[in-house]
Amino acid sequence: MNELIDLLSALFDFSDYGELLALVRNSIIAGAVLGIVGGLIGPFVMSRDLAFAVHGISELSFAGASAALLLGVNVVAGSLGGSLIAAIIIGMLGSRARERNSIVGVMMPFGLGLGILFLALYEGRTANKFGLLTGQIVSVDTPQLGLLVGIGAIVIAGLAVMWRPLTFASVDPDVARARAVPVTTISIAFMVLLALATAISIQIVGALLVLALLVTPAAAAMRVTASPFLTPLLSVVFAVVSVVGGIMLSLGGGLPISPFVTSISFAIYLVCRIVGWRRDRSGASGRRVKTPRVVMT
Amino acid sequence: MTHTAQPVLRLRAATLAFGDRPLWSKVNLEVAAGEFVAVLGPNGTGKTSLLKAILGQQQLSSGSIELLGEPVRRGSRRIGYIPQQKLIEQGTPLRARDLVTLGVNGHRWGLPITSRATRRHVDEVIASVGASEYANVPVATLSGGEQQRIRVGQAIASDPALLLCDEPLSSLDLNHQQVVSDLIDERRRELGSAVLFVTHDINPILDKVDRVLYLAGGRFRVGTPEEVLRSEVLSYMYGTPIEVIRTRGRVAVLGAPEGYGVHDHLEHHIDDRWHR
Numbered sequence: 001m002n003e004l005i006d007l008l009s010a011l012f013d014f015s016d017y018g019e020l021l022a023l024v025r026n027s028i029i030a031g032a033v034l035g036i037v038g039g040l041i042g043p044f045v046m047s048r049d050l051a052f053a054v055h056g057i058s059e060l061s062f063a064g065a066s067a068a069l070l071l072g073v074n075v076v077a078g079s080l081g082g083s084l085i086a087a088i089i090i091g092m093l094g095s096r097a098r099e100r101n102s103i104v105g106v107m108m109p110f111g112l113g114l115g116i117l118f119l120a121l122y123e124g125r126t127a128n129k130f131g132l133l134t135g136q137i138v139s140v141d142t143p144q145l146g147l148l149v150g151i152g153a154i155v156i157a158g159l160a161v162m163w164r165p166l167t168f169a170s171v172d173p174d175v176a177r178a179r180a181v182p183v184t185t186i187s188i189a190f191m192v193l194l195a196l197a198t199a200i201s202i203q204i205v206g207a208l209l210v211l212a213l214l215v216t217p218a219a220a221a222m223r224v225t226a227s228p229f230l231t232p233l234l235s236v237v238f239a240v241v242s243v244v245g246g247i248m249l250s251l252g253g254g255l256p257i258s259p260f261v262t263s264i265s266f267a268i269y270l271v272c273r274i275v276g277w278r279r280d281r282s283g284a285s286g287r288r289v290k291t292p293r294v295v296m297t
Numbered sequence: 298m299t300h301t302a303q304p305v306l307r308l309r310a311a312t313l314a315f316g317d318r319p320l321w322s323k324v325n326l327e328v329a330a331g332e333f334v335a336v337l338g339p340n341g342t343g344k345t346s347l348l349k350a351i352l353g354q355q356q357l358s359s360g361s362i363e364l365l366g367e368p369v370r371r372g373s374r375r376i377g378y379i380p381q382q383k384l385i386e387q388g389t390p391l392r393a394r395d396l397v398t399l400g401v402n403g404h405r406w407g408l409p410i411t412s413r414a415t416r417r418h419v420d421e422v423i424a425s426v427g428a429s430e431y432a433n434v435p436v437a438t439l440s441g442g443e444q445q446r447i448r449v450g451q452a453i454a455s456d457p458a459l460l461l462c463d464e465p466l467s468s469l470d471l472n473h474q475q476v477v478s479d480l481i482d483e484r485r486r487e488l489g490s491a492v493l494f495v496t497h498d499i500n501p502i503l504d505k506v507d508r509v510l511y512l513a514g515g516r517f518r519v520g521t522p523e524e525v526l527r528s529e530v531l532s533y534m535y536g537t538p539i540e541v542i543r544t545r546g547r548v549a550v551l552g553a554p555e556g557y558g559v560h561d562h563l564e565h566h567i568d569d570r571w572h573r
Contacts, residue, residue, distance in 0.1 A: 043390050160408055168403035171389050172396065174380040175451065178352050178461075179404045180372020222388050226435030228409060231390040287431050 020251045026140040027204065031243035033152040034204055034213060037197050038243075039236030040159055042218025044190065047170045049097050051215045053090050056104035057198045059111035060086035062207035064199075065132050066118035075132075076147050080199040086111065087195035091188050115207070135206035135258035148200045158193045162186055167228065204243065205258050212262040213239055220269040223276035238268045303366055305330050305458050305491040306351065311360035313346055319515050320346055323360065326510060326519055328491045330458070333482065333505050335522075336495045338512035339553060344495045347512070348461050351493070352376065365458055372404070377452030377490070379462040379481075382445055382469065385436045393439065393447045394432045397422055400451035419454065425487075426450040426480055442473030446480065453484050460485060462494045466501055474501040499526070500547045522548070 021028075045054055064082020068075045086107060094100025115132070130136075140148070159166070168176040169183045177183045194214075201210045217238035221231050246261030304327040312322040320343030328334050336344050349355035351362055353371040362369045364376065377400075385391070397419050398411055411419075423432045426446045431439060436447060445465060452460055462481060466474040482505040485492045494502060499509070499522065509525045511518045513534040518525045525531075526548050531539040540551040 047386075047389055161406055164399075164403055164405055164407060164409045167391075167409065168399045171385065171391055172399065172403075174383075175378055175400070176403060177354065178372060178376065178378035178380075179374065179400075179455075181404050219388075222390050226390050226392050226437070228390055228392075228395050287434055 017251065021248075024140075024247060024251060026142060026145045027247055028244055030140050030145055030148045030200075031204055031247050032240055033149050034201055035217075035240030035243045036236050037152045037155050038201060038213035039217050039239035040156060040232050041194060041197050042214050042216075042235050042239070043222065043231050044159075044166060044170055045194065045214055046218050046222060047167075048187075048190070050100075050194065051211065052101055052104050053087075053094070054194065054198060054211060054214050056090065056108045056111070057083045057086040057195055058202060058207045058210040059108045059115070061111075061195075061199050061202050062132055063111040063114040063118065065202060065207075066115040066122065069124065069132070070118045070122045074147075076144060076151075076199065076203060079132075079202050080151075080196065082111070083195040083199040083202075084192065087191040087198075088188070091191035095187075130256070131206065132202065133206050133208050134256045135204055135209060135261070136256065140203070144203070148203060151196050151200050155193050155197050158189065162189060166190060204247075205261050206256070209258040209262055212258070212265045213243065216262075216265040216269050217242065220265075220272035223269075223272040224279075238265065242268065304328055305332075305365060306493065307363045307366075309361045309363075311350070311362055312358045313343055313350060313355065314358045319358075321512050321517055322515060324510075324517050328459070328493065330491055331485060331489045333485060333492045333494065333502075333507045334510055335499055335502060335506045335508075336493060336510045336512065337497070337499055340497075342512040342514075344512060345463060348378075348463055348493070348495060351459075351461060352378065374404075374455055375458040377455060377457030377460045379445075379448050379452045379460065379465045381464045382441060382448075382467055384441060385439075385444060387437045389435070389437045391436050392433050393428060393436050393443075394419055394423060396436050396447050397450045397454050400454040422450045422454045423447075425484070426453075442469055442476060445469060445473070445477045449477065449480050449484065453488065453490070456488065457490055460490050460492045460494075462492065462496075464495055464497065466496065466498070471501075478502045478505065503546070503548060526550070 045051060061079040061083035064085075065075050065079035067082075068078020071078075089107065090100060090103055094103045119132075165176070165181045166186055168179075168181050169186045173183050197214060198210055201213050205213055218231070218235040220238050221234035225231055225234060242261050242265035245264050246257050249260040250257040306326070306328040308324050308326040311324045311326075313320045314322070326334075336347060338344055346355055350357055351364070351369055353369045353373065364373055385396075398415065401415055401419065402411065420429075420432070423429055426449050428443065428446050428450060431443060436444060439447065448465070460481065465481070466477060469477060478501050481492060481494070482502075484490065494506075496502065499506065503522060506522055508519060509522050511525050511531070511534065513531070514536055516534045518530055518534065526541050528539055528541045531541060531550060531553070535553055537552065539553055542549045542551060
């Protein structure tokens with residue numbers, strides 16, 4: 001019993017919560033921005049079948065970040081470099097899903113290995129090392145926050161500019177091409193935005209758990225709606241709740257934030273699956289029923 | 298609708314070759330407004346390449362293709378395109394009406410904000426293809442036949458002068474083949490669009506087709522189905538004896554090499570009997 005209480009108090013200890021909150025204000029702002037970015041880009045990741053690619057990009061991004069740590073340069077810049085290289089390679093070589101998956105499968109362990117090598121050579125604080133893989137909270141200082149928010153804003157603006165043709169090219173590439181949508185250019189532009197989104201996500205949730213931010217919220221939203229307006233909206237709400245909620249919960253115990261983020265995001269996904277499943281079973285597909293309506297007067 | 302002599306589509310000595318191998322050469326074809334032309338031929342004769350060339354995605358080796366008197370370019374908005382039937386994947390965040398809306402404004406940059414006028418137009422198009430009942434249903438949950446109706450709606454939503462159909466009936470059951478081809482036929486009569494319809498089986502559209510473009514063995518023939526689908530014409534094109542049989546309003550081509558042109562269920566039955 002005592003062990004359980006110890007465990008719970010390690011997980012949730014909310015004395016001095018107010019002071020802690022002030023300390024991680026930057027992280028919460030960064031988390032909210034990440035939630036918006038992840039929630040918006042997620043539905044496209046899903047409909048373009050890039051979930052596995054996101055994982056690959058994040059491992060190379062991790063390699064870039066740990067190289068930056070070793071060399072003593074800006075970690076965000078390093079992780080940006082890694083993820084851009086990965087995204088462009090995947091975008092150029094892997095137009096078909098199977099090809100793409102094998103490229104990702106080859107690159108991912110290589111990136112992870114490189115990252116571990118750089119970290120092993122690094123002699124600084126070990127918390128920094130672990131944080132790149134599993135997430136960290138107190139690490140966001142004000143200039144870094146500016147960088148994260150700035151990059152997030154670029155991703156959101158980029159998505160807004162190409163939202164409609166990107167939707168067309170993602171779900172219906174043959175017809176989109178026939179109607180002069182620059183499908184290839186859009187695909188490369190999207191990979192660049194995805195690289196930016198991945199690089200900033202790593203700073204908060206860590207390389208291993210980026211999917212919880214870029215994939216799970218969108219996957220959950222897509223279980224309950226197919227509306228092109230509601231899907232990104234719900235996905236953003238889910239992602240923001242997961243990240244900000246995860247940061248706030250993790251304050252209690254001084255544990256990494258990622259288990260909290262991933263658990264919230266997974267719980268939301270489960271609920272959405274159940275809701276979607278119940279709706280399918282009740283046959284509420286949105287079809288209009290043909291029977292004539294009785295008008296009551 | 299204009300009643301001038303200008304054809305919607307004009308191919309002049311259009312030739313497409315990959316290396317030394319000509320797929321088709323010196324094809325001359327004029328398609329008038331409201332005309333229904335079927336493109337037939339065995340696999341690998343460049344039927345899909347022909348559509349790509351008309352869409353401006355495939356450069357001709359020589360000759361020219363004009364749409365409404367202008368050389369074709371990439372992505373003309375005057376062309377409606379119905380692709381080979383590929384089912385939309387489960388979980389795609391798109392309702393039937395959204396797919397049709399993309400046909401109107403999917404090429405425009407920016408956020409997916411659709412004007413009220415466009416929404417009303419989309420509603421009308423959906424009603425005209427008989428899909429109002431499932432306009433708000435996720436496309437991925439629709440059956441193949443229903444998806445293909447929505448595809449027809451998407452293609453006609455921009456009021457095209459030319460409808461390009463790439464095997465729109467393949468993988469549909471006989472009933473839906475009839476429904477979808479009736480729909481395309483009805484729309485072209487109402488809107489006056491020309492139709493170029495690539496198919497491996499002419500039978501579902503035999504009663505609608507004005508003319509046939511038959512591609513085989515680097516040769517081509519243009520004419521009414523009665524003129525082109527004859528034993529001596531096809532035997533000449535394939536360079537091997539071919540027999541064309543007409544029975545109960547259907548056409549079957551017997552003896553064509555692998556990937557023959559006019560495929561028919563009748564033929565399978567006959568083959569079965571012969572092999573047994």
